[in-house]
Amino acid sequence: MHKILYCLLTAILGLAGVSSLTSCYDDKGNYNYIDLDEVVIDTTGCGIQSAYSVGRYDHLTLEPNILLNGQRVNDDESAPLDYMWTLYTAAMTTSGTLVLDTLGFAPALDADITTVAGTYRLQLTVTQRDTGVQTYLQLSCQVEESITAGWMLLYERADQPGTSDVGLVVNTLVKKNITAAQEREFWNLYSASNQEPIAGTPVRIFRMVNDMGGGTDPVTCLTTEDLVNVNNATFEKTADFADFFYAAPAVKAPIWYGTSGRSARRCFLINDNAVYTVNYMYTTGGGNYLGNALTADFGELAAWGSDVSNSCEAVVFDQTNGRFYHLVQYTSQITPFEAQSPTAGFDVNNVNATIQASDWGRSDGNAGSAYDYLLMRNGNNRYLAIANFNGNAADTNVGIGWYDITNSPGIQDATSITAAFLGEYVLYGSGNKVYNLQYNSSPIATEAWTAPSAEEEVTCVRLQKFYYSVMMLAGILPNPNTVVHIATWNESTREGKLYQYTIDPATGAISGEPRIYTVPGKVGDMNWKYVMEM
């Protein structure tokens, strides 16, 4: 009995103690309750889908209603809200590149979708400035690749001097089987696909034919500081400089990369004054890479090589000693040419000049071969040299023609030449003009075109043709030899232009109204991006 009473008393006392303690507890907290503003992103009646499928470089416009405490504030700049549209990779992955593109900072989205093909989330983030509270709208966005054939430009970025980027113009002049409604233009393609432009200023852009049937040929971009390959559809980089080689050289100093035969399926590189070749004749597995450094007793090689020699692994020019060298197929020795006939147009072993600009063009009328056309300079003198590098190793008439064009207008400062394939003329750009030199008729060129502004300088002129003759003969290249592309640069406005005209393939007469594009940089080279389309 006593025990029971004792326990009961203990329990009672305990409970009393606890309750007294709690009842004496003062709430010492200091809370400040703030009523938050209510932000709602309302898509009702805005025509906004929950998921989108767009082509790369399509333009997307969306505008949901932004409600702040029930009031629409899309057009109210005083609303204390910040807006940000982003596009980011939807799938989490431990490999590959995760994309996060910022598309805009307004309630409405009005932007090009330039990221590579893939699955993404499109997100609008509305942030209340006072509290930092964020409200989101998330949509699915599938991007489809849409880059095929067209006219490529490699230009020095106006906004990032010293770097290069890629543009692609797609219209009925340069791509088959499209309508005007399907015409597109793409700019800064390389950086859009690789997060940054290419270091260096433009030298060459080229999609060479080495695996025509497989469709794997990349686009090669050469600048003054780098050499890269990109996927021809996405423009994502697939090869750095070192990836071109079986064993990369210690010094990275490429100055030329090109083909060495319209049908020979070889490419070669000039790097650190040595020549490297790669043979695409064998498409067996294991890849094709540049081989050993090949040198000879030559001086400094020019940043030039023949793209159209049918019988050589490479043709290069020793500008120190004024002689051409070649690498005969299946050999490893770079040698001068045989002693030339005194009746040759000029002696390729004794050229008293350096190369100012170059192109390939008409041969003897044979559609399967081409000659090299070189604007040469010696002091104030200028010459047009025409050479045929298609002969065998014993050829003694490599030099076809040597024309003194010193007095041709603007030739001193010519920046670019293009040689006709179906006529006997070259066009060259100088100042704000393009000149037409009918070299077999007169050493004095005539004005063919003048830029609309005196401040525009012609930086690149190219006829629409392709070194791989099959492309022209089979009608794969649209409008072969009948379109001329003229690129200009205005230093004061820091704006480039591309003018595309119809041209008479036999005479070089430019006619009609141009297609005009604004280029975000200074064009260094242009070329047709081949795609097998019949």
Added chain:
Amino acid sequence: MLFVLSVLGLSSCEDNETPVYDVSRTALNLWFGSEIYPVDSLTYNYSYAMEESSVTFYARVSGLPADHDRTFTLEMVDGSAEAEGSYRTETYTIPAGEILAEFPIYFNTTLLQDPESFTTTDGYLCFRLAPNNEFETGAEEYSELIVRLRNYLAKPDNWDSADNPYLSLSYVFGAYSREKYQFMIDVLGIMEFAINGNATVPYDEENNELSLNYANYLLQTLQLALEEYNATHDEPLRDSSGALVTF
């Protein structure tokens, strides 16, 4: 009871003499193989090199590192007389503060007294540490360097023909000669390889297989090496019949 236990405890404590390492003794252990996996001997094949090449041995100090460089030499204590003059050793140095290093023993094919030596029967050489003031001979199992000598080269089975998808070596490298193959091994550092028409990489090191394009790259490498060889020797490279070696 307590008194008994304490007496027993005291009597069990004695000082023993602890042996210490004799720091005055320094020996040198020698072996072929890798740093941690020694082998009993090594084989050197004169046919794998046009001129001079080498084998590598390890030397580890059994003792303390020193504050100065320590040198040693080898002496050939037993071996095939025919090898005389075709090999050389050096004065080797264990740098101050170090206890382990690798060193070469050189062999030169062109200095064989008889070019036919060891073509049918193997020879051997046995090296030991030459007496010196710095090191004593190491443990017995690390006291000798035995090199077995050979001088024969077999024509690869796949030189003239190969089953699809493989290609014969002659398809890329031309007609066989012992001297050509020896030159290839010397320049390329690979032998008994195959050319696989279905290769997925340029050189499959595990299977010793080349892609056709890589084989052509090696062909170019050999062409350049042969040009240099011929330019730097009194006589261009010829095979046993006297014909010029070409690629």
